[in-house]
Amino acid sequence: MYRELLDAVTGNDAERVERLLQNGTSADPGGAEEPTALYLASGTGRVAIVRALLSHGADPNRISGGQDAGLPLCAASAWDRVETVEALLAAGADVSGREADGWTAVLWAAANGRADAVRTLLAAGADAEDANEGGDTALTLATRRGALGVVRTLLEAGAEADRPDGDGDTPLSIAYDWLGTQLESALLEQLTEQAPEGSQFVVGRSRATDGTDLVTVAAAGPDGTRVAELTCQRGHAAVATLLEDATGERLPFEEMVERAMPYRDIDEEAETWWTVASSLSRRGDGETFDAAARLCAAEDPRKREFAVDVLAEFGFTEDEKPFLEETLPILRRMAATEGDERVLRSVLGALGHHADPRALPEVLEIITSDGWTRTQADPAALAAVLPSGHAEGLALLISMTEDPDAEVRDWATMGLAGLAQDSEPIRDALAARLDDEDLNTVAEATRGLATRGDARAQRGADRVLAESDEDDDYVRDLVKNL
Numbered sequence: 001m002y003r004e005l006l007d008a009v010t011g012n013d014a015e016r017v018e019r020l021l022q023n024g025t026s027a028d029p030g031g032a033e034e035p036t037a038l039y040l041a042s043g044t045g046r047v048a049i050v051r052a053l054l055s056h057g058a059d060p061n062r063i064s065g066g067q068d069a070g071l072p073l074c075a076a077s078a079w080d081r082v083e084t085v086e087a088l089l090a091a092g093a094d095v096s097g098r099e100a101d102g103w104t105a106v107l108w109a110a111a112n113g114r115a116d117a118v119r120t121l122l123a124a125g126a127d128a129e130d131a132n133e134g135g136d137t138a139l140t141l142a143t144r145r146g147a148l149g150v151v152r153t154l155l156e157a158g159a160e161a162d163r164p165d166g167d168g169d170t171p172l173s174i175a176y177d178w179l180g181t182q183l184e185s186a187l188l189e190q191l192t193e194q195a196p197e198g199s200q201f202v203v204g205r206s207r208a209t210d211g212t213d214l215v216t217v218a219a220a221g222p223d224g225t226r227v228a229e230l231t232c233q234r235g236h237a238a239v240a241t242l243l244e245d246a247t248g249e250r251l252p253f254e255e256m257v258e259r260a261m262p263y264r265d266i267d268e269e270a271e272t273w274w275t276v277a278s279s280l281s282r283r284g285d286g287e288t289f290d291a292a293a294r295l296c297a298a299e300d301p302r303k304r305e306f307a308v309d310v311l312a313e314f315g316f317t318e319d320e321k322p323f324l325e326e327t328l329p330i331l332r333r334m335a336a337t338e339g340d341e342r343v344l345r346s347v348l349g350a351l352g353h354h355a356d357p358r359a360l361p362e363v364l365e366i367i368t369s370d371g372w373t374r375t376q377a378d379p380a381a382l383a384a385v386l387p388s389g390h391a392e393g394l395a396l397l398i399s400m401t402e403d404p405d406a407e408v409r410d411w412a413t414m415g416l417a418g419l420a421q422d423s424e425p426i427r428d429a430l431a432a433r434l435d436d437e438d439l440n441t442v443a444e445a446t447r448g449l450a451t452r453g454d455a456r457a458q459r460g461a462d463r464v465l466a467e468s469d470e471d472d473d474y475v476r477d478l479v480k481n482l
Contacts, residue, residue, distance in 0.1 A: 002025060002026065002029050002034070002037075004020060004025070005017065005020050005021075005025050005027075005037050006035065006037055006040065008020060009037045009040050009041050009046065009049055010040060012044070012046055012049070014046070014048040014049050014052065017037075017049050017052055017053070018052050021052060021053070021056040026057075027052075027053045027054075027056040027057050027058040028053075028057055028058045028059050028062065033065045033066065034065050034066055035064050035065060035066035035067075035068065035069075036058070036062060036064040036065070036072070037049075037053055037058065038050065038053045038054070038058040038059075038060065038062070038064075038072045039064030039068075039070065039071070039072045039075055040064075041053060041072075041084075042072035042073070042075045042076040042081065042084050042088065043068075043072075043075035043076065043078070043079055043081070044079075044081075045076065045079060045081030045083070045084050046084075047081070047083045047084045047087055050072075050084050050087050050088065051087055054087065054088075054091040060072055060073065060088045060091045060092055060093035061092070061093060061094050061097055063099065069099075069100070070099045070100075071093075071097050071099055071105070072088055072093065073085065073088045073089070073093040073094070073095070073097060073105045074097075074099055074103065074104065074105045074108045076088060076105075076117070077105035077106070077108050077109040077114060077117040077118075077121060078105075078108035078109060078111075078112050078114065078117075079112070079114070080109070080112070080114035080116055080117045080209070081117075082116045082117055082120050085105070085117055085120050085121065086120060089120075089124050095121055095124045095125050095126045096125075096126065096127065096130075101132055101133050101134065102131070102132035102133035102134075103132050104126070104130050104132075105117075105121055105126065106118060106121045106122070106126040106127070106128075106130050106138050107130055107131075107132055107136070107138055107141060109121060109138075109150070110138035110139070110141045110142040110145075110147065110150050110154065111136075111141040111142070111144075111145060112145070112147075113142065113145050113146075113147035113149070113150055113208055113209075113210070113214075113233055114150070114209075115147065115149030115150045115152075115153055115209060115210055116209065118138070118142075118150050118153050118154065119153055122153070122154075122157050128154050128157040128158055128159040129158075129159055129160060129163070131165075134165075134166045135164075135165045135166020135167070136165050136166060137159070137163055137165060137171075138150075138154055138159065139151065139154050139155075139159045139160070139161070139163070139171050140163075140164075140165040140169065140170075140171050140174055142154060142239075143171040143174045143175050143236075143239050143243070144174050144178070145232060145233055145235075146178060146183075146212065146232055146233035146234060146235035146236045146239060147208070147210065147212075147233050147235060147239075148210045148211075148212050148233070148235035148238045148239055148242075148271060148272075148275070149208070149209065149210030149211075149212075150210075151171075151235075151239045151242055151243070152242060155242060155243075155246050161243055161246035161247050162246075162247050171239075171243050172240065172243040172244065172247060172249065175236050175239045175240035175243055176240060178236040179236055179237060179240060179259075181236075183215045183232050183234055184203050184215055184217065186232075187203075187215060187216075187217040187230045187231075187232055188201060188203070188217050190230055191217050191218075191219050191228055191229075191230050194219075194228050195219035195227060195228045196219075196221065196227060198221075198222060199219040199220060199221060199227060199228075200219070200220045200221075200222075201217060201218070201219055201220075202217070202218045202220065203215070203216070203217050204216040204217075204218070207268050208233045208235070210233075210235070210271065211267050211268035211269050211271045212233045212234055212235035212238070212267050212268075212271055212272070213233065213234035213235075213266050213267065214231060214232075214233055214234075215231065215232055215233070215234060216229060216230070216231045217229070217230050217231075234266060234267075235271070235272065237259050237260075237262075237263060237272050237276070238263075238271060238272040238275040238276070240259075241256075241259070241272075241275050241276050241279050242275065242279075244279070245279055245282070250283075253280065253287075253288055253291040253292070254291070256276050256279070256280055257276075257295065257303065257306060259272075259276055260272065260273050260276040260277065260306055261302060261303070261306070264302060264305075264306075273306070273309070274309070277306060277309040277310050277312075278313075280292065280310045281310050281311075281312070281313050281314045281315070281316070282315075283315075284314065284315030284316075284322065284323075285315075288310075288314075289311075289314060289315070289323055289326065289327075292307045292310040292311050292314065293307070293311070293326070293330055295307035295310075296308060296311070296330055296334060301340040301342065301343050304334075304338070304340070304343045305340075305342055305343045305346045308331070308334065308343065308346040308347055308350050309346055309349075309350070311323075311327050311330065311331070311350060312346070312349060312350035312353045312354075313353050314327060316353075321354065324354060324356065327350075327354065328354060328356055328358065328359065331347055331350050331351055331354070331359070331362075332351075332358075332359055332362050334347050335347050335348075335351065335359075335362035335363075335365065335366055336362065336365075344366060345375075345377060347366070348363065348366050348367070348377055348378070348381050349377050349380075349381065351363055351381055351384075351385060352377065352380050352381030352382075352384040352385065353384070354384075355384040355385060356385060357385050357386070357387040358385075359385050360385045360386065360387065360390065360393060363381050363382055363385050364382075364392070364393065364396070367381070367382065367396075368396070374400070374403065374405070374408055375405075375407075375408065376405075376407040376408055376410070376411040377411075378400065378408070379397060379400045379401075379408060379411045379412035379414075379415045380411050380414075380415060382396065382397050382400075382415065383397055383412075383414075383415025383416065383418060383419065384415070386415075386419065388419075388420060388421040389421070394421075394425070394426075397412055397415060397416055398412075398416065398425060398426070398429045400412035401413045401416055401429050401430075401432070401433055402432075406437070406438045406441070409433070409436065409438065409441050410438055410440045410441045410444060413430065413433050413436075413441050413444040413445050413448070414444040416429060416430060416448060417430060417444050417445065417447050417448025417449075417451070418448070422452050426448075426452075427449060427452060427454050427456075430445040430448045430449050430454075431445070431449060431454070431456045432445075433445035434446065434449075434456065434459055434460040434463065439463075439464055439467060439468055439472075439475050440474070440475055442460050442463060442464055442475075443460070443464050443474075443475040443476075443478040443479050444478065445460055446460030446461050446464060446478065446479045446482065447478050447479065447482075450479075450482040457482055458482070460479065461479040461480075461482050464476065464478070464479045465479065465480075
């Protein structure tokens with residue numbers, strides 16, 4: 001009977017699993033050498049089956065037997081099965097439970113670059129400083145993987161940035177070892193030592209969940225069956241930057257620029273580029289500002305773009321923009337003279353971040369120029385620099401709330417809602433978005449109407465609460481308590 005249950009789990013047949021359990025098949029039989037159904041279901045993220053097994057008495061803290069012995073929570077975390085992780089924790093799984101050699105769920109998640117699982121485990125009480133018997137910490141494991149999202153999450157949770165692993169290697173020294181490494185070649189060399197003789201090797205690239213490049217090297221036998229696999233993320237440059245910031249290590253500006261340059265188009269959303277640019281922005285000192293200002297005149301447009309991205313929020317604090325008077329003239333001049341579209345888009349974004357009405361002429365010139373492709377950055381920048389009473393700018397922003405592109409409409413509606421001014425055209429434009437197909441846009445319009453005391457906001461709130469998912473916190477929070 002139990003073998004039949006394992007077959008049903010393997011086949012992802014939730015109805016059959018439930019039927020067998022209802023008919024008396026044990027969800028958690030003895031037999032230390034057998035794999036548990038809960039472990040098999042957890043590793044594959046079959047949450048309906050996991051919940052059925054738990055409700056029929058499966059022990060979430062029982063070590064599975066068989067070839068792949070381990071804890072259900074570790075299996076789910078290693079594969080980023082977050083919903084399964086949550087179900088196991090709710091059923092009493094020990095967030096600090098250990099497998100052989102002291103491996104815990106957070107260590108498995110970190111080693112495999114599973115940032116969502118790491119966040120879930122930390123929220124449930126997992127230790128950001130966890131380590132296995134060999135001295136590998138969650139941070140050193142994630143660093144070796146190049147897992148930018150996990151490293152950032154662990155540092156934010158208080159992981160010690162300079163704690164070495166069992167071999168005496170600190171996270172930063174590990175990151176430096178991987179900088180400049182040709183990942184495909186390094187993984188292929190490692191896998192050649194592990195794979196059976198005669199194996200064929202395949203190299204693949206995809207995206208990790210944190211946006212960094214994910215490199216996979218797989219070995220296949222003569223029949224084409226995959227026999228071994230190694231993966232690593234191309235996130236070590238960004239990881240090194242985070243660790244330098246956390247440990248007070250400060251590299252020269254020029255070295256940081258060269259670090260960022262190769263990653264502009266590798267990461268999904270230029271994660272490494274922005275990590276380095278943000279690190280330089282936070283320095284907020286005159287020396288770094290002067291270096292970024294000089295780079296704005298570089299021959300290479302990529303370097304000009306990077307310099308603008310550094311200056312976009314240079315030295316910003318919650319209440320101060322200490323380099324505004326030095327930065328604004330540079331950006332306004334570049335808006336008038338820059339010929340590279342991508343650099344110009346960075347200039348537009350930077351002007352929006354500085355939010356100074358003096359830049360309105362340049363913003364209008366950019367976003368109304370012939371051949372300009374409108375993006376969400378256009379209404380964001382316009383709303384940021386738009387002074388009260390500027391009829392032309394307001395009319396343009398209102399027109400953007402009707403743009404065919406949903407993201408442009410959303411950001412234009414957000415910008416319009418956030419203006420300090422109030423008028424009937426503003427209210428009517430916001431009210432027109434209450435029927436928008438995009439709920440984010442509806443929520444932003446609702447907020448804007450509510451802050452202006454317009455009774456039409458209630459209709460938007462009712463719609464958002466009725467049509468949004470329960471876990472869509474952003475749109476729901478916008479309209480609650482209006």
